Amino acid sequence: MEVPANDTRQENYRAAQRVTQVGTGADVFLSLAKLIIGFMSHSAALIAEGLHSSADVLFDLVVLIGMHLARKKADEGHPYGHGKFESLATLLLALILLGVAVGIALDAANRIKDPDLTAPGQIALWVAAGSMLVKELLYQYTVRVGRRIGSNIIIANAWHHRSDAVASFAALLGIAGALAGWPMLDPVAAIGVAYFVGKVGVEIAIDSLEELTDSAEAVDNEVRATITKLINEHPQVRSAHLLKARKLGPDILVDVHVVVDPFLSVTEGHQIADQVEKTLLSEVLDITAVMVHVDTSDELADGEIRVYANRHELRERFDYHAQLQAPLRELREVIPHYTQDGIVAEVFLSAHDDASVDSVITSAMQLGRQLHQSHDDVTKVRMHLFLGEDRGPAPATQSVPG
DSSP states (O other), X not given: OOOOHHHHHHHHHXXXXXXXXXXXHHHHHHHHHHHHHHHHHTOHXXXXXXXXXHHHHHHHHHHHHHHHHHTSOOOSSOTTOSTHHHHHHXXXXXXXXXXXXXXXXXXXXXXXXXXXXXXXXXXXXXXXXXXXXXXXXXXXXXHHHXXXXXXXXXXXXXXXXXXXXXXXXXXXXXXXXXXXTOTTHHHHHHHHHHHHHHHHHHHHHHHHHHHHTTOGGGSOHHHHHHHHHHHHTSTTOOEEEEEEEEEETTEEEEEEEEEOOTTXXXXXXXXXXXXXXXXXXXXXXXXXXXXEEEESSSGGGGTOOOOOOOHHHHHHHHHHHOOOOTTEEEEEEEEEEEOSSOEEEEEEEEEOTTOOHHHHHHHHHHHHHHHHHHXXXXXXXXXXXXXXXXTOBOSSOEEEOO
């Protein structure tokens, strides 16, 4: 049984909430433990880690708030939804992390200048080791959930846990070195922690700025390849081009041109566009809006836009150049079809009731050549002949040139 997309998104949101709340609880505990033990044992590296974990608590809270705001429905003031609130929240987190990194580095530098460096207590070593283990377990849990629900922000949060584990390992080495008689290693390790924190902050800031500025890099190439594959699987789509996909927080908005047979009706082309839209919305979970443009050729792929005469203009031109003589009686209709090379015009003619079929076809072919030669943008003229109500259409449709 197929689960509706809205239900799936709601379940994914609840899963994202749960994993973030677990991380928040762990970060609160680790922050308190590191700060208390760090001050008691005089460990600069552990204090730095405690400040980092405090920032992690704020990180988790902003993630929760950002996800909540991003999933508010579109309204009159935000017709495309509120997805960018998640990107804004992520950018704020990145700036907080960078600020924490600078603060840790400055404090560690001051401690290096202090000639009375005190070695940390042994308990600091155990706290750092425990923090490293907890953070690695959080990474494994969070990244598994993030990949299952396809949430970039949760996956980013998972890698943030992994960076914390690496930072805790650096702190562990510094504390161990200080206990072994090299107290200078403790503040040096704190600088290493500052580096890891700052590196994560820069990476998160770049990702969020790409989303906020609608960068093409914000949407994975794998997602783009999937979109193109699904479109090309439609039996009436000849090709797809000018694919544009952008992130709106957790959502993806798609704009694409599809090439169809130029002789399809408008309603059939619209039906194909609807089918492509429905396929993308149902097959790619993160896609929430699709705009499909129907083209009759790949001419727009090179940026060139060709504008030809519309139906009424073409009819006026044909009426002007068409010198109808017996056995032709009336130019009933002109229907243009637009191709990359120009206009294919379908011309509907009626003939006198007493005219022979051969004479009607000969006159129609002469008229078709005349119309084709008189209009540079017309590449082919298809003549449809009606011989009268009793006799119906001519045996075949004639085209000029062949």
